[in-house]
Each structure stands twice: as C-alpha cells, then as structure tokens.
Amino acid sequence: MSSDDAYAAFLDKANEDPNAGRSKPEGKDSKAAQSKFSAHAKxxxxxxVTAAKDRFYSSESDEPFIPVCFDLGKAKSLPNEDDFISITDSEHSADNITILDPVDWDKQGEYKPLIDELREQSKGNDVRVYRVQVDSTRVEYWVVSTHDGNLLGFKAKAIES
Structure with missing residues (x-):
C-alpha cells in the first residue's frame, strides 16, 4: 500500500460519523420540552408564528425565536419570577431569572417588529423580557405578554460568555 492510499484511508476513517450504528438516546428532557411546546403550539x-419566521436572536450563536403560549392559570397579569417558573414548567430557579423592560433589552431596536407584533396580539398589554440564566454561558430570553388568560410571545436561546 502506498503512503497516498494509507493517508486516504486515514482521512476516510477520520471523517466517519462517530455515532454511526448507535441509536439516539431518547432523553426525557428533550421529549418533555418537545411535547410541551407542541401541546401549546395550537x-x-x-x-x-409568522413574525418569528426567519428571525434569530444574535449572540455568540444565532438562535431562532420560537413562538410560545402557556396558560396563565390563576394569574391575571405578567408573572413574577416564581410564577414564571411555574407557568413555563422551567427547571431553573427564580434566582436565575431577571425581568427586563423590552427597551432595555433591545437597545438597538433590532427586535422591534417582534415586540410590536406581540403588543398587537396581546391587545396592547405590557410586554416583558425574562432573562433565564441556564448556566455560566447559556441564556434564554422570553419576550412575553398576556392575552385571554395566556402568556404568549417568543423564546430565544443565547450564548453569552
């Protein structure tokens, strides 16, 4: 075997999928998150949904905005940190949540079309941004309002190191 053949074989091996032949684990977290959002998608x-199409939150990783809708339960207005966790079934603690004004969150006006559409859909109700610190670098931004007993809006993930 020539050195070219050996090198080509090495490259082929290096480019193989390391998970080839393995079944993907069905984690309860990914299934739960997927079912939670699909249950509310109706x-x-x-x-x-249209406003979020092809819109991304810009950070170290550009992630799409995902439209969300949750039943507010007994709450009549935008929730505090503890109620937000309960309503969204978040696995994070209230200590990891910061409530922001949309103007402070979107200083450049980059997400104004999303905020405006959310205000229109919520019939002019207040809009808030909930910043959820997932870990040392991962963050979730929830841009939400209320309407007809629902917490509705958008969720986006971000990397901030």
Missing part, C-alpha cells in the same frame, strides 16, 4: 396566534 394556542399560538398565527401572526406570532
């Missing part, structure tokens, strides 16, 4: 106003 309630999300179509205009929010």
């Amino acid at each position: 309630q999300v106003p179509q205009k929010l």
Whole structure:
C-alpha cells in the first residue's frame, strides 16, 4: 500500500460519523420540552408564528425565536419570577431569572417588529423580557405578554460568555 492510499484511508476513517450504528438516546428532557411546546403550539396566534419566521436572536450563536403560549392559570397579569417558573414548567430557579423592560433589552431596536407584533396580539398589554440564566454561558430570553388568560410571545436561546 502506498503512503497516498494509507493517508486516504486515514482521512476516510477520520471523517466517519462517530455515532454511526448507535441509536439516539431518547432523553426525557428533550421529549418533555418537545411535547410541551407542541401541546401549546395550537394556542399560538398565527401572526406570532409568522413574525418569528426567519428571525434569530444574535449572540455568540444565532438562535431562532420560537413562538410560545402557556396558560396563565390563576394569574391575571405578567408573572413574577416564581410564577414564571411555574407557568413555563422551567427547571431553573427564580434566582436565575431577571425581568427586563423590552427597551432595555433591545437597545438597538433590532427586535422591534417582534415586540410590536406581540403588543398587537396581546391587545396592547405590557410586554416583558425574562432573562433565564441556564448556566455560566447559556441564556434564554422570553419576550412575553398576556392575552385571554395566556402568556404568549417568543423564546430565544443565547450564548453569552
């Protein structure tokens, strides 16, 4: 075997999928998250789905905005940190949540079309941004409002190191 053949074989081996032949683990977290959002997807106003299409939150990783809708339960207005965790079934503690004004969160006006559409769909109700610190570098931003007993809006993931 020539050195070219050996090198080509090495490259082929290096480019193989390391998970080839393995079944993907079905983690309860990914299934739970997927089912939670699909269970609420029917309630999300179509205009929010359209507004989020091809919109990304810019950070070290550009992630799409995902339209969300949750039942507020007994709450009548935007929730505090503890209620937010309960409503969204978040696995994070209230200590990891910071509530922001949309103007402070979007200083450049980059996400104004999303915020405006959310205000329209919520019939002019207040809009808040919940910043959830997932770990030392991962963050979730929830841009939400209330309407007809629902917490609705957008969720985006971000990397901030």
